[in-house]
Every structure is written in structure tokens, then in C-alpha cells.
Amino acid sequence: MTDPLANSYYAATAYPWRPRAFDGDYRCDVAVIGGGFTGLSAALACAERGFSVMLVEAETIGFGASGRNGGQLIPGLRWSASEMEAEFGRERADALFDLCWRDNRVQARIAKHGIDCDLKAGHLEAAWTPKDFAAMHREAEFLDSRFGYPTRIIERADMDAHIASPLYHGGVYDAHAGHFHPLNYAIGLARAAEAAGVVILEGRRADLILDGNPGELFIGDATIAARYIINAADSWIGDVDPDLGRYTVPIMNYNIATAPLVSADALLPSDAAVADSRFVLNYFRLSADRRLIFGGGERYSQTPPRDIAAFVRPFMAEVFPQIADTPIDYGWGGAVAVTMNRLPHIGRRGNVFFAHGFSGHGALVTTLSGELVADALAGTAERFDVFAALPSSPFPGGKWLRRPLATLGLLWYALKDRIG
Numbered sequence: 001m002t003d004p005l006a007n008s009y010y011a012a013t014a015y016p017w018r019p020r021a022f023d024g025d026y027r028c029d030v031a032v033i034g035g036g037f038t039g040l041s042a043a044l045a046c047a048e049r050g051f052s053v054m055l056v057e058a059e060t061i062g063f064g065a066s067g068r069n070g071g072q073l074i075p076g077l078r079w080s081a082s083e084m085e086a087e088f089g090r091e092r093a094d095a096l097f098d099l100c101w102r103d104n105r106v107q108a109r110i111a112k113h114g115i116d117c118d119l120k121a122g123h124l125e126a127a128w129t130p131k132d133f134a135a136m137h138r139e140a141e142f143l144d145s146r147f148g149y150p151t152r153i154i155e156r157a158d159m160d161a162h163i164a165s166p167l168y169h170g171g172v173y174d175a176h177a178g179h180f181h182p183l184n185y186a187i188g189l190a191r192a193a194e195a196a197g198v199v200i201l202e203g204r205r206a207d208l209i210l211d212g213n214p215g216e217l218f219i220g221d222a223t224i225a226a227r228y229i230i231n232a233a234d235s236w237i238g239d240v241d242p243d244l245g246r247y248t249v250p251i252m253n254y255n256i257a258t259a260p261l262v263s264a265d266a267l268l269p270s271d272a273a274v275a276d277s278r279f280v281l282n283y284f285r286l287s288a289d290r291r292l293i294f295g296g297g298e299r300y301s302q303t304p305p306r307d308i309a310a311f312v313r314p315f316m317a318e319v320f321p322q323i324a325d326t327p328i329d330y331g332w333g334g335a336v337a338v339t340m341n342r343l344p345h346i347g348r349r350g351n352v353f354f355a356h357g358f359s360g361h362g363a364l365v366t367t368l369s370g371e372l373v374a375d376a377l378a379g380t381a382e383r384f385d386v387f388a389a390l391p392s393s394p395f396p397g398g399k400w401l402r403r404p405l406a407t408l409g410l411l412w413y414a415l416k417d418r419i420g
């Protein structure tokens with residue numbers, strides 16, 4: 001994978017990291033594909049449960065979505081809690097709520113391993129339309145009355161305590177959510193995994209899995225023999241397992257980081273991360289060194305815009321006209337693996353486990369998913385099964401038509417956004 005998108009604020013401010021040299025046997029209990037949050041968390045959790053573990057990453061730790069995302073730690077999945085209850089019933093909604101809202105495994109990992117990744121509390125969901133605000137209001141009341149999960153409803157007149165933009169019709173503030181430096185979190189997980197005994201091989205691409213006992217994972221000129229294999233290659237999962245590749249399409253999404261802003265505290269006075277309610281959403285937050293990190297604008301072509309700053313700037317200028325011309329130091333992007341129903345696809349086939357397709361809502365729940373896979377592999381599958389039972393279906397259209405068909409669907413929703 002060449003990376004024309006490497007001009008990232010995160011890469012520029014990452015802690016130094018290099019895996020330990022390895023010249024041992026390619027044999028272990030568990031082989032993990034992918035050094036993003038999912039793979040790293042699974043590898044670490046497996047090592048903690050006493051397994052010998054090898055993790056292969058085709059590029060470097062955090063190369064995928066995990067090292068380039070908006071850093072917004074938002075509880076839940078892409079479906080609201082009330083949507084889940086309506087679809088799955090009370091009991092399953094309870095189980096999903098316990099996992100996705102209450103069990104913040106990212107905070108637990110950061111605390112346990114002392115990971116320095118600029119973690120901050122607070123997230124604001126901002127309503128693009130009055131109708132969106134009414135829906136948010138209802139959902140906040142549902143979360144409180146049904147699950148005892150308090151959030152704060154912010155009326156339009158009070159929005160300036162959080163955001164200096166006239167665009168929004170109100171919002172919901174969640175003190176349990178937050179934001180962080182995702183690449184430094186991934187590096188922190190990698191260090192913790194190595195300390196727990198995981199062998200990490202960077203620059204090694206998995207080509208093929210042969211399930212069996214032991215299974216075999218082909219990585220170029222070597223083969224790893226492993227009792228279990230965990231496929232956490234997310235947007236690239238189809239390169240290793242074409243059947244799993246049918247369940248997601250990669251959608252490119254772009255971020256910029258401005259130069260440090262004197263007016264940073266005035267722009268986002270409560271220092272919360274913000275995501276708005278547009279279908280192609282704007283999401284933004286302040287970095288530790290007071291830059292605005294702003295994500296906006298999806299592209300359904302895989303080719304990145306020639307000038308990412310110029311592509312994202314108009315979205316930022318619409319929200320914050322007061323900094324429309326501010327210098328932009330970094331512009332980067334990454335692939336979001338999206339499933340048909342926007343719920344992650346997690347499961348087991350023989351001795352191969354997989355977790356992918358978090359659909360732009362993975363910063364928090366990927367760490368949990370990795371741990372659930374480790375639990376299942378160690379023989380306790382109760383919580384893993386809650387995720388594995390989520391409905392999933394492949395995109396229609398076969399190898400060549402899948403992406404164009406999915407793109408048409410997404411364009412339709414983006415158009416609805418524009419016409420209100």
C-alpha cells in the first residue's frame with residue numbers, strides 16, 4: 001500500500017515506536033492480522049490470557065483507520081439505543097448497552113498501561129436541523145429513563161458554551177464520551193502488547209489463511225502455524241479472505257489540522273469533541289496543542305483529492321467562518337470500512353475469528369471487540385456472542401458491482417442531506 005495520505009498531524013506527533021527484532025519460530029497459539037485497535041487489543045488480551053501471540057501488520061502500527069481517525073470516542077454503535085431496542089428487543093438491547101455504552105475498555109487500557117494519548121472528556125452531538133434536535137432530545141430522554149444514562153440537552157441558545165458556530169439548532173452533551181490522539185493510543189497498545197509477550201512483525205503482509213488444526217497463515221516467504229487466527233484487516237480484509245470482503249465497502253474520509261489557533265478556546269469553549277447530524281457528517285475537536293482537527297466530506301472514489309486541505313476547508317469554513325482563511329498544516333485521509341446496515345461484522349469460522357466494518361464508529365468499540373474475541377478464544381463466548389449475533393449481509397453486486405451500487409446508495413443519502 002503506498003500512502004499518498006501520510007501528511008497527518010498524528011504521524012507528525014507520534015511517539016517513537018519500533019517493534020522488537022524477531023528471529024524465532026513462526027509458531028504460536030494465536031496469529032493476528034492487522035495492527036489497528038482491533039488486532040492490537042485482541043493480541044494484548046490473548047497474551048494476558050496466557051496464549052503465545054504473533055501479530056502481523058502489512059505496514060506500520062496504526063497505518064489503517066486506527067492511526068488516522070477523528071479521535072472521537074463516542075459510546076454505542078452507529079444505531080441509536082432506541083433503534084437497537086426496537087429491532088432486537090429488550091434483553092438484547094440490555095446486553096448491547098452494557099457492552100457498547102457502559103464498558104469503556106479504552107479508558108481501562110489507558111489507565112492500566114499509562115498510555116499518554118491526550119485523552120479528554122466530553123462530546124457534543126450537534127443538530128443540523130430542528131428535526132434532528134427533536135430526535136436527539138427524544139433519544140437523550142430514552143437513554144436516561146430506560147438505561148439510567150444521563151446526558152445533557154443543550155438548547156440552541158446555550159450552544160455557545162460549547163461551540164462558536166451559529167449553524168446548530170441545539171445538541172446533546174455526553175460527559176462519558178471524549179477524544180484522544182488515536183495513533184499514540186495504538187502505539188501505547190502495541191507497547192503494552194509487546195510487554196505482555198506479543199511478537200509484532202511490521203511490514204509483513206498476510207496473503208492467505210488455511211484453517212485447520214493448526215491453521216496456517218502465509219506471510220510472503222514465511223508461514224505461521226497457529227491454533228487460532230484473528231483477522232482484523234478491516235478495509236483490506238477481502239485481500240486475505242474474499243468472502244469476508246463482500247461485507248464491507250471502503251469509503252474515503254478526510255481530515256485537516258489547522259496551525260495552532262490563538263482563538264482555539266473561543267471556538268470550542270468546553271473542549272468537547274463535536275460531531276454533527278448530517279449524513280456526511282462534520283466532526284471536529286481541538287488537539288492538545290490547540291489546533292482544530294476537522295473531518296468533513298466523504299469521497300466515493302478511492303482516489304484522494306489532489307489537495308486535501310482545499311477539499312475539506314469549505315466544510316470547516318461553513319461551520320467556522322471566523323477561521324475560513326486560517327493556515328492548514330496537515331491534511332490526510334483514510335478508508336472507513338462500512339457494512340450494509342452500519343453494524344460491525346464479528347464472528348468465527350472454524351478456528352478463524354474476525355471483527356471488522358465498524359462503519360466510522362470504531363474508536364471505542366474496537367478495543368472491546370478485540371477483548372471479546374480473546375474471551376471467546378479462551379472459552380468464554382457469552383459477550384462475544386452478543387456481537388456475533390448482530391445481523392449482517394454481504395453487499396449485493398459481486399466483486400465489480402459492489403462498490404458502485406453501495407456508492408449510489410450513499411450518494412442518495414448525501415443528496416437528501418443537502419435538500420433537507
Ligand SMILES: Cc1cc2nc3c(=O)[nH]c(=O)nc-3n(C[C@H](O)[C@H](O)[C@H](O)COP(=O)(O)OP(=O)(O)OC[C@H]3O[C@@H](n4cnc5c(N)ncnc54)[C@H](O)[C@@H]3O)c2cc1C
Nearest residue numbers: 034036037038058064065066069070072206234334362363
Ligand atoms: C478518516 C477517518 C476518521 C474516523 N473517525 C472516527 C472517529 O472520530 N470516531 C470513531 O469512533 N471512529 C472513527 N473512524 C473509524 C475508526 O477509525 C475505525 O473503525 C477503527 O480504527 C478500525 O480499527 P481496526 O483495527 O478494525 O482497523 P484498521 O485500523 O484499519 O487496521 C487494520 C490494519 O490491518 C492492516 N492490514 C491490512 N491488510 C493486511 C494484511 N493482508 N496483512 C497484514 N496487515 C494488514 C492495515 O495496514 C491496518 O493497519 C474513522 C475512520 C477514518 C478512516
